[in-house]
Amino acid sequence: MIPPAALSVHLAIGQAYSWSVFKKPLESAFGLTGTASALPFQLGIVMLGLSAAFGGTLVERNGPRWAMFVSMICFSSGFLISALGVALGQYWLVVLGYGFVGGIGLGIGYISPVSTLMKWFPDRPGMATGIAIMGFGGGALIASPWSTEMLSAFGSDLGGISKTFLVHGLVYAVFMSMGVFLIRVPREGWRPPGWDPAKTAVRSLVTTANVSARNAIRTPQFWCLWVVLCFNVTAGIGILEKAAPMIGDFFANTSTPVAAGAAAGFVALLSLANMAGRIVWSSTSDVIGRKNMYRVYLGVGALFYLVIALAGDSSTLLFIVCAMGILSFYGGGFATVPAYLKDLFGTYQVGAIHGRLLTAWSTAGVLGPLIVNAVADSQEAAGRSGSSLYTTSLYIMIVLLAVGFLANELIRPVNPVYHEPPVEEEAGQQGPLAMRGEA
Amino acid sequence: MADGQETSTGFNPLMLLVWAWVGLPFAYGVYELIQKVAQLFGG
Known part of the structure; x- marks a missing residue:
């Protein structure tokens, strides 16, 4: 159940690649240029890189469930803040919400399942991480038609975009929560049957x-x-x-x-x-x-x-x-x-x-x-x-x-x-020696 | 939010639900994508 847990996060945050769906409606509703309507996405990608680079150590220390939880909160909150911003006619809130807050969710979510998957599948680490990262590519496939249909249903004016963002925030929170609940770290020393x-x-x-x-x-x-x-x-x-x-x-x-x-x-x-x-x-x-x-x-x-x-x-x-x-x-x-x-x-x-x-x-x-x-x-x-x-x-x-x-x-x-020196393992801690025993 | 630890990856009935949770939206996305690809070759 670890691969689908990882997929639930990556399929959600992969929505970022379908931001273009919102560009035209936002440009019409706020009177924005194309450059301005791209800002939430661009800031989101910058925050993805920064949060992955600077948050990676925290993710390792606190584990994948913590990371997925943080990702879920940030990514969903990003949509909710954006919904509020559109409802109030304040575009800067969309940039702050989707770009800054949501972008942190992208970065932490992207790296959250990687090391856990490789610990569960030490015999096929490429396949294991490939499944999750394929989800990031697949996220836009789901979000693009789904967001388009939702905008058609609610309308492309301020009220319609706001409702669309609100539904996105709530649905993605529920969708990603499955990953938060199911992700597990294998016990130390675990290895696949028959694997040497x-x-x-x-x-x-x-x-x-x-x-x-x-x-x-x-x-x-x-x-x-x-x-x-x-x-x-x-x-x-x-x-x-x-x-x-x-x-x-x-x-x-x-x-x-x-x-x-x-x-x-x-x-x-x-x-x-x-x-x-x-x-x-x-x-x-x-x-x-x-x-x-x-x-x-x-x-x-x-x-x-x-x-x-x-x-x-x-x-x-x-x-x-x-x-x-x-x-x-x-x-x-x-x-x-x-x-x-x-x-x-x-x-x-x-x-x-x-x-x-x-x-x-x-x-x-x-x-x-x-x-x-x-x-x-x-x-x-x-x-x-x-x-x-x-x-x-x-x-x-x-x-x-x-x-x-x-x-x-x-x-x-x-x-x-x-290389890390071989040290005696402290109770309850995962350290170099334990990892070496698995590898 | 401490992580639990498991000792096995054995199959259980929850597995079907969990894969459907991610598999159905993914299938919807692939279906929509194929519709668009058809435009490239169908004109």
């Missing part, structure tokens, strides 16, 4: 030792992995953020231009690839190893980009297949990284280390759209159109993926000087 930890540790990068979060960020391995994650996410977000206009522009000068309705289908297809990649590729990493999996994400991902750049607007199908491949690697990169961290640093404070690594996501969230939009704008200003708007940014992505590939190659086992 010695066999897992045979791979050169899989450690049986433990590294604290404080020490982990002092290792080159952490920063190599930071570069790997950052550039893999940058490459995916570059397409994801501009998917609908991108496919339209790409084939605008051909005999088969892509209509707006079809572009929406392309966006949906990318969401599916993103979500499927999270479970399929992270599970595959349990078999072929984390380093090899990232070789595929970065190496084959660069090849997909190269094919798009060389093929140009010659084939819509080829473009769609390559974009889906890139997005599946984008999702897979997110889902595989907790297991990679566990391999390198052990399970001792893997949640806290994961939180610190997610700053790479925040960086990529700025970098990816910046590259694609800046290049497209400059090409358009130079009088170009069609696929040539994106050719330069495609080659930039290939370079970034190549740098990420090199960073992955540089990852070696962590120097034992960073």
